[in-house]
Each structure stands twice: as C-alpha cells, then as structure tokens.
Amino acid sequence: MTATDPSDDGALVLFSGGQDSTTCLAWALERFSRVETLGFDYGQRHRIELDCRENLRSGLGRIDESWERRLGPDHTIDLPALGAVSETALTRDTEIAMSADGLPNTFVPGRNLVFLTFAAALAYRRGLRHIVGGMCETDYSGYPDCRDDTIKALQVALNLGMERRFVLHTPLMWLDKAATWGLAEELGGQRLVDLVVEGSHTCYLGERGERHDWGYGCGTCPACVLRAKGYTAFVAAACD
Template sequence: MPETGAAEQGDGALVLFSGGQDSATCLAWALHRFPHVETLGFDYGQRHRVELDRRAALWQGLSALDPVWAGRLGPDHTLPLAALGEISDTALTRDSAIALAKDGLPNTFVPGRNLIFLTFAAALAYRRGLRHVVGGMCETDYSGYPDCRDDTIKALQVALNLGMERRFVLHTPLMWIDKAQTWALAESLGGRALVDLVVEESHTCYLGERGTRHDWGYGCGACPACVLRAKGFSRYLAARAE
C-alpha cells in the first residue's frame, strides 16, 4: 500500500479503515462515490490488533474487485496513537474480562476514541487536500458508545470546520442501519464477491481471536462484537433467501 503525493481531488475522501467489517464496507461505499479515496488506520495498543494486520488483504481485495475502484484507491496511512491506549483502562486496551461498567456502558468503550480518530483524520485530510471523511460509526446496532451517536458526529463536524477553517463533511453511511443491512449494503456495492472478501479477510472479534472460522468470519464467537456480527449475518442470509 504505497504512499504517494497529496491528492489533487478536492472532492476526495479519507476513510477510517480499521480492518473490520464496518470499515471495509465504508471503504467500498466511498470507492463507489468519490474519485479519489485514501485510507487511515490507527494503532492505539488495541487488544485486537490483529485487525490492523487484515487491512492489507482487504485493501488489495477491494482493489481487485473492480478496475474503477482500483483507479480510485489512493495511499493508505497508519498513525500510532499509543498515548490513547496508555490512558485507557478498558477491555479493548487491557487483558480483562468484557463486562458492563458502573455507568452502564460496556467496558470496551475507549473514552474519546472516535473524537481523537476523527480529529486526526481531519488533520490528515487537510494536508492531503481531501474534503470528505468517512467513518463506520452507527447507533442502530451498537454497544451504546456515546461517540458513535449521530449528534456527536454532527457536533464534531462543526468544531473541525471552525477550528481548521475548512468545509469537511463527515460521512457515516452505517449510522441508521443494522448489521444485517450492513451485509446487504456490501452485497449491493460489490456483489457476493465483496461479502466473501469481508467474511474471509476482515476482523471484528474484541479478543483478537483468529483461529476459529465461522460462516460469518473469524472470531471467538462469544464477545459482543462476534455476537452482533453473527446475528447480523444470519438475518442477512434469511432476508436473502426470502
């Protein structure tokens, strides 16, 4: 995934690309819409760091699916954010059991994560000459994370545009759809080939388990992320069979 010079396309997009199902679908969504698309991943000491290792195969697989997408797909970037992991005491950054915290939120919630991700993404988009920033945040089928809410994203867009004197647009194509609809969106964008690519190459499991292959992909099968993905895939297949 080579990095070249800055994009000349003012309407280009930067996609937050973690290596998971949602971000892979968002990348396909962006490639369908924008003339130039770059990707950005973050290494913050996440327990499921294996997701970063899946990004290259997904990136290459998406490029191979469609020659138009291949022509639009630009450089990939990875930023180290070890400080976020160091100040976070969560089940995503520590070897601890996944449970509900006293405030009612899952202890997989990493405070400030999406706010930091989108701020760094906007700063990179500023330098790269990209106007659109795409993220996989969703408040339909989610764990209650407050930084995934539509109101949060809209408020941050206002703050970023004021603070950088730009007119960034933060896109969240999954905001109002559930996991079954996310699978269906992937199929509508890239056919069964894209669904198969997401199943085989993406990673969602919070524990970083990559040994067990299920019909929906790899994972422990028991953590909240695996359960959500599995149930969504089952509903997607059922809807497809109707």
C-alpha cells in the first residue's frame, strides 16, 4: 500500500503502555481490520511504561484471536528534544506540584500536538487513515492539549497540511476513569481488566514495586490517585 492509498479500515494507536492507551488499543482492535501502534521516548521519568508495551500487545492477542490477527507492527519514535525543552516534573527529577499558571508541573507543553503530528506523518507513510489517542478532558489534570477543541483543531491542521482526510479518534474524551475501567470490561471482559491491572503502567514516578488493587505505582502521584479513584468507583458500581 502506498502513501497515496490510505486504507479506511486501518488505524494507528498512540500506545504508551498505560491504562488509557491499552483500553484505546482494544477499542481500535474491535473496529479496524489492521491496527498498528506507536510509542514515544522523550526522556519521561516513567519510561518504564514503554517496557510494558510488548507484553500488553501479546496479552491482547491472547484475549481475542481476531485482535491478534488485526494487530500489526509496533513503532517507537525517539523525541529527546521534547524532553530537553521541557522543564517539567515529567521530564525532570523534581517534586510534582501546581505551577503559578494553575497547571500541574507535569504538563509537557505541546506534547500531544507533537505526538499527533508525528503519528500523522507515520500514518501517511503506512497508509493508515485513522489515528487513535487516549486524550480525555473529563477526568484529567487540566492539560490544554487533551481538550476536545484542541484535537478537533489539530485534525483540521493535519488534513490541510498533509492533504489527507485523517480521522483523530479519542474514545475516552468524555469518560471518567471509572467509565474507562468499564469500557475495558465491555471490550475484553475481566481478562482485559486484569491485563490492565497487571500489565499497564501509569505512575508518573515510574515506580513498579508495590502492587495495589488497581495496579502498580507509588500510589500518591496524580496519575496513581486518579487511576485508584476510578478503579474504586468501578468496583463499587459493579457490586451495586
């Protein structure tokens, strides 16, 4: 397939190795006949998430044979420049706190804009029309590049700039974390929930030592707190 012949049933998933991107990958595997994955190494403190990706991809294939058939190549792009220009708690060994502008200092300016631009460039070359990301503005830290308006504006810019008709999908945009756990269960049953718990990584500090009910992590950083709160609400709803 050439770059001038994009496939309408092919998708590229931004796959970090975290809870959200794992759920999005399962979502894409349910909908598209060919699904490739893309991760980014930008010097993040929680780079261990990238090491989780291979086992997660294998685990998804074991959950559903059709998913295994549809799962295509995995790609990783090194973006050290993004980390180099980002004085943030996600790319530096510094305490996580709120900044004067009201955003947490884990915000990496332009990260999703850069990720989606590179994803579109790769999708162009691979002949893929659909790009799937785990951005969400329901349960999130206030990052402006996670907002629905941002994603819609970027889709327009990418299509104009590359003369394509890419479709940017954000299946988690209007879901809170409890609903994201619920979506995983809907897509792959308890086996997918267990895979997310055991195999994915969300902790900003990159800690993988302690095992909680909701997975591994420090338990105190914003990402762990949000994941734990969502899991507790998900389990409570299931017991009602």
